Amino acid sequence: MSYSEFLGMGAELSLMAVIILLFIYDTFTSSKVGKYLPITAILLLGIQTLYLAFGNSLGLGGLNDDTSLFGGMYVSTNISNVAKIILNIGTILVFTQAASWVKEDDMKIRRGEYYVLTLITLLGMYFMMSAQNFLLFFIGLETASLPMTALVAIEKYKENSYEAAAKYLFFAVFSSALMLLGLSYIYGATGTLYYTGIASELTVTPLTIVAIVLFLAGMGFKLSLVPFHLWTADVYQGAPTVVTSYLSVISKGAAAYALMVALTTAFGSGSEVWFNVLYIVIALTITIGNLFAIRQQNIKRFLAFSSVSQAGYIMLGVMSYENGFGDASLLYYVLVYIFSNIAAFAVAGAIERASGKLNINDYDGLYKTNPKLSVAMMLAMFSLAGIPPFAGFFSKFFIFYSAIETGTIPMYVLVFIALLNTIISLYYYLLVVKAMFLKDNETPIATIKSDGYTKAVVFVTALGIILLGLVSCVYDYIYNAAI
Amino acid sequence: MSILSIFVIIPILMLGGLFLSRNMKQIRTVATIGSALQLIAAIVLVVLFCGERSAGNTAEMLFMVDHVWFQALNIHYAVGVDGVSVAMILLSAIIVFAGVFASWKIEPLPKEFFMWLILLSIGVYGFFISIDLFTMFMFYEVALIPMYLLIGIWGSGKKYYSAMKLTLMLMGGSALLLLGILGIYFHSATDGNLTMNILEIAKNDAIPHFWQNILFPLTFVGFGVLGAMFPFHTWSPDGHASAPTAVSMLHAGVLMKLGGYGCFRVAMYLMPYATQELSWIFLILTGISVFYGAYSACVQTDLKYINAYSSVSHCGLVLFALLMWNTTAMTGAIMQMLSHGLMTALFFALIGMIYGRTHTRDIREMGGLMKIMPFLSVCYVIAGLASLGLPGLSGFVAEMTIFVGSFDHTDTFRRVFTILACTSIVITAVYILRVVGKILYGPVQDQHHLKLTDAVWYEKFSTIVLIIAVAGIGIFPLWVSDLIRESIQVISERIIP
Numbered sequence: 001m002s003y004s005e006f007l008g009m010g011a012e013l014s015l016m017a018v019i020i021l022l023f024i025y026d027t028f029t030s031s032k033v034g035k036y037l038p039i040t041a042i043l044l045l046g047i048q049t050l051y052l053a054f055g056n057s058l059g060l061g062g063l064n065d066d067t068s069l070f071g072g073m074y075v076s077t078n079i080s081n082v083a084k085i086i087l088n089i090g091t092i093l094v095f096t097q098a099a100s101w102v103k104e105d106d107m108k109i110r111r112g113e114y115y116v117l118t119l120i121t122l123l124g125m126y127f128m129m130s131a132q133n134f135l136l137f138f139i140g141l142e143t144a145s146l147p148m149t150a151l152v153a154i155e156k157y158k159e160n161s162y163e164a165a166a167k168y169l170f171f172a173v174f175s176s177a178l179m180l181l182g183l184s185y186i187y188g189a190t191g192t193l194y195y196t197g198i199a200s201e202l203t204v205t206p207l208t209i210v211a212i213v214l215f216l217a218g219m220g221f222k223l224s225l226v227p228f229h230l231w232t233a234d235v236y237q238g239a240p241t242v243v244t245s246y247l248s249v250i251s252k253g254a255a256a257y258a259l260m261v262a263l264t265t266a267f268g269s270g271s272e273v274w275f276n277v278l279y280i281v282i283a284l285t286i287t288i289g290n291l292f293a294i295r296q297q298n299i300k301r302f303l304a305f306s307s308v309s310q311a312g313y314i315m316l317g318v319m320s321y322e323n324g325f326g327d328a329s330l331l332y333y334v335l336v337y338i339f340s341n342i343a344a345f346a347v348a349g350a351i352e353r354a355s356g357k358l359n360i361n362d363y364d365g366l367y368k369t370n371p372k373l374s375v376a377m378m379l380a381m382f383s384l385a386g387i388p389p390f391a392g393f394f395s396k397f398f399i400f401y402s403a404i405e406t407g408t409i410p411m412y413v414l415v416f417i418a419l420l421n422t423i424i425s426l427y428y429y430l431l432v433v434k435a436m437f438l439k440d441n442e443t444p445i446a447t448i449k450s451d452g453y454t455k456a457v458v459f460v461t462a463l464g465i466i467l468l469g470l471v472s473c474v475y476d477y478i479y480n481a482a483i
Numbered sequence: 484m485s486i487l488s489i490f491v492i493i494p495i496l497m498l499g500g501l502f503l504s505r506n507m508k509q510i511r512t513v514a515t516i517g518s519a520l521q522l523i524a525a526i527v528l529v530v531l532f533c534g535e536r537s538a539g540n541t542a543e544m545l546f547m548v549d550h551v552w553f554q555a556l557n558i559h560y561a562v563g564v565d566g567v568s569v570a571m572i573l574l575s576a577i578i579v580f581a582g583v584f585a586s587w588k589i590e591p592l593p594k595e596f597f598m599w600l601i602l603l604s605i606g607v608y609g610f611f612i613s614i615d616l617f618t619m620f621m622f623y624e625v626a627l628i629p630m631y632l633l634i635g636i637w638g639s640g641k642k643y644y645s646a647m648k649l650t651l652m653l654m655g656g657s658a659l660l661l662l663g664i665l666g667i668y669f670h671s672a673t674d675g676n677l678t679m680n681i682l683e684i685a686k687n688d689a690i691p692h693f694w695q696n697i698l699f700p701l702t703f704v705g706f707g708v709l710g711a712m713f714p715f716h717t718w719s720p721d722g723h724a725s726a727p728t729a730v731s732m733l734h735a736g737v738l739m740k741l742g743g744y745g746c747f748r749v750a751m752y753l754m755p756y757a758t759q760e761l762s763w764i765f766l767i768l769t770g771i772s773v774f775y776g777a778y779s780a781c782v783q784t785d786l787k788y789i790n791a792y793s794s795v796s797h798c799g800l801v802l803f804a805l806l807m808w809n810t811t812a813m814t815g816a817i818m819q820m821l822s823h824g825l826m827t828a829l830f831f832a833l834i835g836m837i838y839g840r841t842h843t844r845d846i847r848e849m850g851g852l853m854k855i856m857p858f859l860s861v862c863y864v865i866a867g868l869a870s871l872g873l874p875g876l877s878g879f880v881a882e883m884t885i886f887v888g889s890f891d892h893t894d895t896f897r898r899v900f901t902i903l904a905c906t907s908i909v910i911t912a913v914y915i916l917r918v919v920g921k922i923l924y925g926p927v928q929d930q931h932h933l934k935l936t937d938a939v940w941y942e943k944f945s946t947i948v949l950i951i952a953v954a955g956i957g958i959f960p961l962w963v964s965d966l967i968r969e970s971i972q973v974i975s976e977r978i979i980p
Contacts, residue, residue, distance in 0.1 A: 325555070387628050388621040397617070397661070401556060404665045412662065419658035426654055430631060430647065438635040438643060472553045479555040 008067040009074060010060075011084050012126050014051055018044045019119045026112025034111075038099035038453070041115045042092055049088040052081060072194060073133040078481040080129050083257045083331055090250045090338035091122055093461060097346045098242040099453035101353070110154060117147040117154075118246060125254035129261065134183050134193040137262065138176075141222070144251065145172040151246070152239040164238025171221055171231040179218025185211035195266035202269045212273050215262075216281075222255040225315065226285040229308045233292075236304035241352055244300060245345035248307045253334035256314045260330060264321040271321075278319060279410065283417050285312035290424045297359050299348045302428070303341065306384060309425060310337055313396065313418060316403045319411065325402035328482035329395070332475050336383065336395040336468055343380035343461035346454065347373050354448040360432055365441030370448055374436040376462045381429040383465045386422050394469035396422065485548040486531065487562040489524050490572065490608035493517055494601045501598050511587065514597050518580045521604075525576035532569045533966070543973055544614060544682060552618070561615040561680055565970035567817050568611045570963065571737075571744060574821050575611065577952050578736040578828045579604050584945035585832045586729035589637065596637055599629040600729060607737050611744065616664045616679040620657070623745070626738060627653050627709075630722070630730070638725040645718075645725035652718040656708030660745075663701035667753060670694050684753050685977065692756050699757030702750040703765060710742025710802050711795045712765070713772040720779075723791035728835025731787070735794045736828035740820045743801040747813065747974060751805065755978045762806045763896065769806065770900050772799025777910040781917070786834045786844040789918060790827060793870065796907060797823040803904060804885040807897060808978045812888025813971045814964050815881055821963065822869070822877035822956055829866040829949040833859055836942050837922075840935045846918055851927035856937040860923045862946045867915040869953050872908055877956035882908060884964070 007013070022041055026034065051060065067076045095115070102111035124143025131137035149172065153165030187193055189208050190201035202208060220228040236244045263274055289309030296302035314337070317330025350373060351366075352358055367374040383392030400415050450458075468474050497517035504510045535545050544563030552558045564572070582600065589596045606626025613619035627650065634646035664679075670690045671678050678684060690698065708715040719739075723731050751758045776796030783789045797819065804816035836859055837852070838844050853860040869876035872883075889901040927933060938946070956963055 328555070382628065388624045393621065393624070398556070400661065400665060404669060407669065412666070415665070416662055419662055420655075423651055423655050423658055427647070427651055430650065433631070434635060434643065434647075437632060438646075476554055 005069060008069050008076065009130075010055060011052055011076065011081065012123060012130075014048045015119065015123050015126060018048050019116055019123065022119065023112070023116050026116070031108075035103075037111055037115065038095065038102060041119075042095050042099070045088060045092050045095065045119075049085060049092065052085050052088065068132075070136075072196065073136045074127070074130050075132045076130050079327055079331070079478075080257075080261075082478055082481040083129055083254075083334075084126055086331060086335045086338065087122060087125060087250050087254055089335070090253070090342065091118065091246070093338070093342045093457055094118070094242060094246045094250070096453050096457040096460075097245060097342065097349060100451045101240065101242050101349070106155065106157070114151065114154060117151050120147045121145075121151070122250070125251065125258075128258040129254060131258070131261075132195045132265070134186070134195075134262075134266070137258065138180070138183070140258075141179075142176065144254065145176070145222070148172075148247065148251065151243045152235060154243065155240050158238075160238035161240070162238075164235045167231050167238075168235045175218045175221030175228070178214050178221075182211045182214025182218065185214070195262065198266040199268050202267065204270050204273060208270060209273050212267055212270055213277060215267075216274060216277055219255060219259045219262075220281065223252060223259065223311050223315070224308050225281050225311055226288045226308065229285070229289065232308055233296075233301045233304040236307075237298060237300045241300065241345055241349035244303075245342050245349070248303065248345070249334075249338045249341045252307065252311055252314070253338065256311070256318070256330060256334065257327075260318045260321065260327060263318060268321075275319070278315060279414060282312045282315050282319070283414060285309065285315070286418055286421045287424075290421050290428070294424070294428045296428075297361065299358050299360055299363075299432075302360065302432075303344055303348070306425070306428070307341065309421065310341075310384065313399055316399045316414070316418065319414070320402040320406050324479070324483045325398070325405060328475070328479040329398040329402040331478050331482070333395040333399050335474070335478070336391040336465075339461045339464035339468060340380045340383040340392055343376055343458065343465060344384070346457045346461060347377040347380070350448060350450050350454050350458070351445060354450075355445045357445060360435050362445060363432065363435040364439040365444035366436040369444045369446060373448065373450075373458065376458045377436060378433050379462050379465045381432050385426045385429040387426075389470055390465050391468035392465070394475070398475065485546050485562065486524070486528055487546050487548065487564060487612045490521065490612060491605060493521050493524065494605040494608065497601045498598055501594055501601065504594060507593055510593050510597055514583045514601075517601070518576075518583045521608075522576040522580045525573045528564070529569055529573055529966075532564065532566070536566075536969070541969075543970075547614070549680075556617075557677060558617045558679055559615045560618055562612040562618075563614045563682075564612060565973075566967040567744070567748075567970045570817065570821055570967055571611045571740060572608060574740070574824045575604065575607050575737045577948065578732055578824060581828060581832065581945045581948045582729035582732045584941045584948075585732060585835060586727065587941040589727065589729070592636065596633070596727075599633050600733070603629040603633070603733060603738075607733075607741065610741055614681045616668065616681065616684075616749070618679075619681075619745075619749075620660060620664055623660075623741060624654075624657055626741065627657065630726075630734065630738075633730045634722060634726045637727040637730070639727070640725045641721070642725040645721040649718040649722035652715065653709055656705045656715065658705075659701045659708075660705030663698045663705055664749075666694060666698045666701070667749075670698075681748065681753065690754060695754040695757035696760060699750055699754045699761055700764075702754075703746055706742045706745035706750065707765070707768075707802060708742070710739060710746060711772065711776075711798045712742075712802055713768050713775055713795075713799065716772060716776070716795045719795055720788050720791040723794065723831070724785060724787040728832060728839075731831035731835070732828040735790070735831060736824040739794065739798050740801075740824055743798065743805065743816065743820055746802060747805050747816075751808070752974050752977060758806075758808065758978050762808070766803065766806045766897070766900060769799045769803040770904060772796065773803055773904050773907045774910075777907045777914070780914040781910060784845050784847055786837070786846060786918070786922075787831070789846075789914060790830045790834065793911070793914065794823070794827055796911070797827075797870075800882070800885060800904065800907070803900075804889060807885075807889045807892060807901075808975055809888055809891055810968065810972050810975045811891060812885055813975055814968050815884030815886075815888050817967045817971065818877070818884055818956070818960070818963060819881035822881040822953070825949055825952045825956070826866055826869045826878060829862065829946060829953065830870070832942075832945055832949065833863050833866060836938060836946075837863075841929070841932055846921045848928055849922040849932070850925045850929075851923075852932070853923045855927070855932055855935050858938045858943060859946075862950060863923060864919055865950055865953070867919050869957070871912040871915045875954070875957045877953045880957060880960040880963075
């Protein structure tokens, strides 16, 4: 393969450049200059995002639509490019959130590792989403999961972190093993690992059914779909809040998109198998995630179960793969979910750092002392619950729209189940609002003085929650890339 | 820009103004000016609308504007009004205006209170002007969610419970509605040009009968929850009882009308076949609402509960009359919406004012208030008389039209039901007169009440605005029915061609 062909992976190469620059910066600068690392990381990633978004139209090259490399192993399309942009935006928000966290004494010496490791997982996700061959897919997946273990354990003097990291590692390895087993069956049945090759060779036999189910199970762990969701709450609780927010939005979004691509292109001809499995899994995921969330007191566990149920809604987009709306709605949902969840985690993180409090009960009367944080949290809750005019309403509507467009009665039933669940979810999201706004408290959390970064991330996410839905060009942009 | 968008823009500007206000005076100024502007705009709209009509413009909807919103899903910001929506907008404007004065001294957090109240009004106006299903649904939900905070923060009694119950039940209704709307959309045309526009869906008339029978109950129940249809009415008494005065006014006065309006604009108008097939089920349910609400009101001792159950009964009558689907009965239903909206708002305003003085809403602990606060008491009697249908006030006109129209049916089942529903008027008289007799006349129950004062200027202003409106409908009923009759005819002719 030639050098110019190699340049076709513009997105990955530019991210790699960012990683190397940050690595050099962190290694070779004194601690005096080193304190600018957070802002450097944000700016570099921002520039890279701009390159992804406008590189094509500016003629910088490397982002051509339908670039196919390595004999078709890697394919970059408009929609995968948009997916990468969305993940980048989310990562920038997480980095902004992290900026005040990495200033703490404990984290100072490890901040370089934090940024580099996070970006390496992002690189893995890039490959996972652009893969058209299960080998590359798997490499991407592992590149995304293993550094994540280190990130979960990055506060290494905290017991919880260790426990969480161990759980995450074991589950990741176990699910990878399951998936590999499934993939080996696929290889045995079809003789190829290329998506297109599998699509033309695949016939529904008991062997391929087992293979597809194993593959789904493996991905189910990554996405924390029920019944593979049990690690979620413990890991989310144990990991540092910043890492949790990254884990809950970026990694979930990437896995959902990659799974959609794999299922629709590679297993398209076996769709009746995974369709039925996924149908039940989605119904269970949404319902059980919701039911468990009701009982949670710790805000991080609460958001963990809420994110389990949100993953179910995201997967509804996969069910409507037959029409153009499926992938657009899925990505739009991910984008809105990124903003809403990061807003929630940013507020929870700010409160945790200032007061050490993580229980929903501790939020009683928060509005009196911290009105801005409370309003941001309320917007996040409303958006997650799907209340108009906030973005979550639009993303839910579009996901339901795309699901119903397939036109079958079972899909109406599934959407109905999902809708009933939005009522349950509204209940527990309102519990947080109730604590902050309705209840009185003799000893509320004292007024928090947050630094510029926290203010910025809270403000930007809140603004996003309000505008992403009302301004229709965001959805149009994604949709135009999808068709 | 169309005159209709003004109804969304004014409240948004008000939100901005409230956000910037620093003290109570500024808050009041913004709220008063904004709601007065809305009222003026509503009156201008009525005048313009009547002008267009008398100039011979017979289009179904006037002042239509259509902007594409989400190209890919064919979602538009499409607005337009017919006589019914114009009447509803005027009703909302009057009640918001009166509501601002009724909450003149709201504590704590006055700024937030008005902001949520205005957000609620955006939802209400937006709902009445929309003719695109998506936009309509969005505004509908925008109107619901502020209720949670309005009741939860400024309410009384078991407010957390009531707020949560109300929100969850109404949102449950809207979940059904969303499914129904998506179903309507995907069957809106046979030639593949799917649309969310209500007028186009009605023109295409393409929803298969099988789907009508599925979608009609979904949408009717979805809106019916907000219209307090039995057995989905249980949020209403608790919600109204716990809500602060202005919120009760807006909720019973305007929000519950969203239910009735939606029932006929979406469910009945778009699915005439299913309306004929299935209306008997809902006729029974709404009949129960009418009865059950009235009987329950008889045994309550809390003033707000009495009115809440009375609202269940009156709003039941709205849905009941709509399901009779002939022009006269449906015109009566819309007039009942107007009449009930104004009358209940007046009731709740008065109850709020009385409660603010006596600190009790239990009718057993009050008596002889006529001597102590004559102004409020007289207003209360007027509201009561309107409610039990005294000629000259709005209630009489509405109920008369409803029962004349309903009895016009040749169908025995409907005639029997009409007769049964008629008896609810008698029960209404029982509970209204019981309250009036108990708390306004008779001996003073509590000596502390003797020191209480009568209404102050802003309270008087608020009640007088409402009383003028109530009497207005009673004295000029023909003017109101002319406004709405033509629009109703279009819909009833779709059901019985």
